[in-house]
Amino acid sequence: MHSDAFFPPRTLLPFSVLLFSAFLFAAAAAKAEDGYDLWLRYQPLEQETRHQYRPQLRQLLIPGREQSPALNTIASELVRGVGGLLERAPAVSEHIRGDGFVLVATPQSSPLVRAEKLPLKGLGDEGYLIRSVKIRGHQGTVITANSERGLLYGGFHFLRLLQTRTSIAEVDISGQPRIGLRLLNHWDNLDRTVERGYAGQSIWDWWNLPDVLDPRYTDYARANAAIGINGTVLNNVNASADSLTPRYLAKAAALAEVFRPYGIRVYLSARFSAPVEIGGLTTADPKDPEVQRWWQGKADEIYRLIPDFGGFLVKANSEGQPGPQDYGRSHAEGANLLARALKPRGGVVMWRAFVYQQDNPEDRAKQAYSDFVPLDGQFDDNVIVQVKNGPIDFQPREPFHPMFGAMAKTPLMMEFQITKEYLGFASHLAYLGPMYEEVLKADTFARGAGSTVTRVVDGSLYGHRLTGIAGVANIGSDRDWSGSTFNQANWYVFGRMAWNPDLSAEEVARDWLKITFSNNPTLLDIGLEMMLASRQAVVDYMTPLGLAHLMATGHHYGPGPWVSDLARPEWNPAYYHRADRNGIGFDRTGDGSNAVAQYAAPVAARFASRSGVGDDLLLWFHHLPWDYPVASGRDLWGELVYRYDRGVATAQNLQDQWHSLENHIDPERFDKTARLLAVQAREAKWWRDASVAYFQSVSGRRLPAGSAQPSHSLEYYQQQQFPWAPGH
Numbered sequence: 001m002h003s004d005a006f007f008p009p010r011t012l013l014p015f016s017v018l019l020f021s022a023f024l025f026a027a028a029a030a031k032a033e034d035g036y037d038l039w040l041r042y043q044p045l046e047q048e049t050r051h052q053y054r055p056q057l058r059q060l061l062i063p064g065r066e067q068s069p070a071l072n073t074i075a076s077e078l079v080r081g082v083g084g085l086l087e088r089a090p091a092v093s094e095h096i097r098g099d100g101f102v103l104v105a106t107p108q109s110s111p112l113v114r115a116e117k118l119p120l121k122g123l124g125d126e127g128y129l130i131r132s133v134k135i136r137g138h139q140g141t142v143i144t145a146n147s148e149r150g151l152l153y154g155g156f157h158f159l160r161l162l163q164t165r166t167s168i169a170e171v172d173i174s175g176q177p178r179i180g181l182r183l184l185n186h187w188d189n190l191d192r193t194v195e196r197g198y199a200g201q202s203i204w205d206w207w208n209l210p211d212v213l214d215p216r217y218t219d220y221a222r223a224n225a226a227i228g229i230n231g232t233v234l235n236n237v238n239a240s241a242d243s244l245t246p247r248y249l250a251k252a253a254a255l256a257e258v259f260r261p262y263g264i265r266v267y268l269s270a271r272f273s274a275p276v277e278i279g280g281l282t283t284a285d286p287k288d289p290e291v292q293r294w295w296q297g298k299a300d301e302i303y304r305l306i307p308d309f310g311g312f313l314v315k316a317n318s319e320g321q322p323g324p325q326d327y328g329r330s331h332a333e334g335a336n337l338l339a340r341a342l343k344p345r346g347g348v349v350m351w352r353a354f355v356y357q358q359d360n361p362e363d364r365a366k367q368a369y370s371d372f373v374p375l376d377g378q379f380d381d382n383v384i385v386q387v388k389n390g391p392i393d394f395q396p397r398e399p400f401h402p403m404f405g406a407m408a409k410t411p412l413m414m415e416f417q418i419t420k421e422y423l424g425f426a427s428h429l430a431y432l433g434p435m436y437e438e439v440l441k442a443d444t445f446a447r448g449a450g451s452t453v454t455r456v457v458d459g460s461l462y463g464h465r466l467t468g469i470a471g472v473a474n475i476g477s478d479r480d481w482s483g484s485t486f487n488q489a490n491w492y493v494f495g496r497m498a499w500n501p502d503l504s505a506e507e508v509a510r511d512w513l514k515i516t517f518s519n520n521p522t523l524l525d526i527g528l529e530m531m532l533a534s535r536q537a538v539v540d541y542m543t544p545l546g547l548a549h550l551m552a553t554g555h556h557y558g559p560g561p562w563v564s565d566l567a568r569p570e571w572n573p574a575y576y577h578r579a580d581r582n583g584i585g586f587d588r589t590g591d592g593s594n595a596v597a598q599y600a601a602p603v604a605a606r607f608a609s610r611s612g613v614g615d616d617l618l619l620w621f622h623h624l625p626w627d628y629p630v631a632s633g634r635d636l637w638g639e640l641v642y643r644y645d646r647g648v649a650t651a652q653n654l655q656d657q658w659h660s661l662e663n664h665i666d667p668e669r670f671d672k673t674a675r676l677l678a679v680q681a682r683e684a685k686w687w688r689d690a691s692v693a694y695f696q697s698v699s700g701r702r703l704p705a706g707s708a709q710p711s712h713s714l715e716y717y718q719q720q721q722f723p724w725a726p727g728h
């Protein structure tokens with residue numbers, strides 16, 4: 001090895017010095033391990049691994065970087081990443097000077113890559129290829145793509161190979177996203193509160209934008225690009241029309257500028273009545289020509305400021321939001337109004353299907369389907385309907401939404417919630433990978449077996465080109481972004497599965513643990529067990545056996561299964577569990593609301609069958625007597641209590657497991673996590689005790705042998721008040 005192998009040639013010195021000092025600064029800042037660095041920690045790998053990698057990573061070649069902000073971004077990330085992981089930054093050079101080069105270029109930007117004639121055809125605009133090559137007798141790696149965006153994703157994938165200690169000796173990887181729009185939805189308000197946000201204030205400092213650009217915005221873009229997220233809706237779906245005023249558009253434009261080199265587009269939630277509220281019109285009726293002109297003008301104004309603006313997200317005629325039905329028009333007519341304004345510039349409308357009406361006595365789980373499915377075929381081709389994963393509302397467990405598979409002519413996008421509104425806020429550990437996987441792999445049977453939700457969402461089932469997936473962000477101003485280290489895994493797995501919905505929750509969790517903590521086998525084993533057990537634990541201690549929506553009113557913090565006095569029937573937990581002396585559960589079979597009929601025949605038959613549906617969704621679809629024998633051999637009452645107990649036991653076990661890892665984790669992250677796990681264990685018991693006390697009062701049954709009496713009376717739990725719970 002030449003001693004000058006890592007020394008940059010003279011002409012490039014200033015650039016490299018800049019990069020290198022950025023790296024040194026990052027390395028120093030990262031030492032604190034306060035969670036800020038997410039999956040971009042780039043802490044030194046184990047010594048042996050570093051030694052193995054170093055000869056393969058001597059030189060970095062990125063032709064054209066001086067002229068391109070995107071390439072510059074890739075170069076600095078790779079220098080920073082490799083430099084941190086290997087404790088030695090590669091030389092940034094112009095020419096291959098030996099083995100161990102990494103050449104990052106498109107065929108257009110490098111004749112060397114062009115000469116390799118690599119198979120890039122099917123990789124589209126965002127795909128990439130990472131391959132070991134021999135060029136002019138020297139061994140190295142090429143990261144190539146059809147576009148700079150592809151190079152960016154390839155670069156991040158390359159860093160992930162190192163972070164997960166994967167060999168790069170004979171690498172041949174190609175990747176491309178299966179879903180087009182991979183978006184975060186921020187439910188962030190202009191006053192910096194965040195609806196259902198549990199990690200501090202909004203990261204968008206709306207007041208000081210566009211003048212003050214927090215470096216966090218860049219780190220946000222880096223973190224998202226690293227997992228393939230390519231768009232962000234900046235503001236709450238319960239939108240303020242002010243977001244569309246010139247003042248606020250300038251702020252959004254400033255963020256768009258920061259995100260652009262990272263391949264991230266900006267979108268806005270649009271309030272349907274904006275033409276009235278900020279436009280001075282007397283109506284927002286989609287059929288009114290003045291309203292149409294107003295939206296057209298607004299779109300033009302936005303595109304002047306943000307040339308790559310992604311489009312609008314709209315919550316209309318839902319929970320009090322204005323919408324086309326206020327004027328006797330349909331959701332399709334409303335969506336098309338906005339879509340036509342965006343169409344000339346390639347923007348899209350993401351129209352949400354999360355609707356239910358207070359004067360509609362129909363089972364709430366059926367209402368979105370009833371509203372939307374008849375409109376299939378009426379939406380313009382730049383409209384995509386955004387559907388929550390389940391028919392009610394981000395509960396710990398729901399069956400997949402019946403709209404998936406039911407609208408052949410309309411592209412549907414998935415809406416997951418990353419922020420854990422119904423799964424213990426930011427305090428509880430609940431790794432959502434298994435939930436996302438459960439939903440994506442569910443078979444809708446819409447076109448026979450194998451018609452999975454994934455195939456609806458990736459467009460392959462009905463041949464749609466416009467595809468998308470959104471996650472309601474769990475990001476806030478907290479130093480660790482998401483309120484806890486493990487919550488970061490939910491942001492991470494959302495991005496990874498948005499890119500490739502076939503990934504398993506387990507493999508993503510393993511990557512995340514390696515990148516976030518270390519490669520230690522004990523840590524990986526126990527960490528994985530914890531993560532994979534955590535979501536089912538929350539289901540068990542909050543809403544076992546297919547129960548749902550049992551939380552306290554408004555803030556949704558803690559149990560409230562007894563609540564039955566709210567104005568709208570479907571706001572009351574009692575509406576969902578329907579428990580009385582004789583039994584419990586919501587009958588959605590043909591004898592009840594017949595919600596099962598909204599699913600394709602084989603699925604409907606399975607859900608309608610008491611024995612076929614499976615105990616995990618039993619009470620979602622069936623109202624059963626307390627002594628009904630479930631699959632475990634216990635009666636329903638015994639199984640209910642058993643599951644509550646199991647949830648509490650798992651929560652306690654999470655604590656013990658974590659404590660066994662103390663020697664493997666840095667003190668700051670260890671301690672915060674340990675404290676949060678203690679909160680979770682306490683609150684799991686609270687959920688269990690309050691719920692068991694309540695259901696016992698209703699059923700009049702004795703607790704099964706060996707199951708502890710709740711610590712307090714039912715009245716005690718009913719009296720708890722939490723007016724200042726966050727996220728409301």
Ligand code: BDP
Pocket residue numbers: 195196237238315354393394421
């Ligand atoms: C519910 C939330 C509410 C949201 C609503 C939505 O409680 O804050 O506005 O979903 O998705 O889960 O629009």
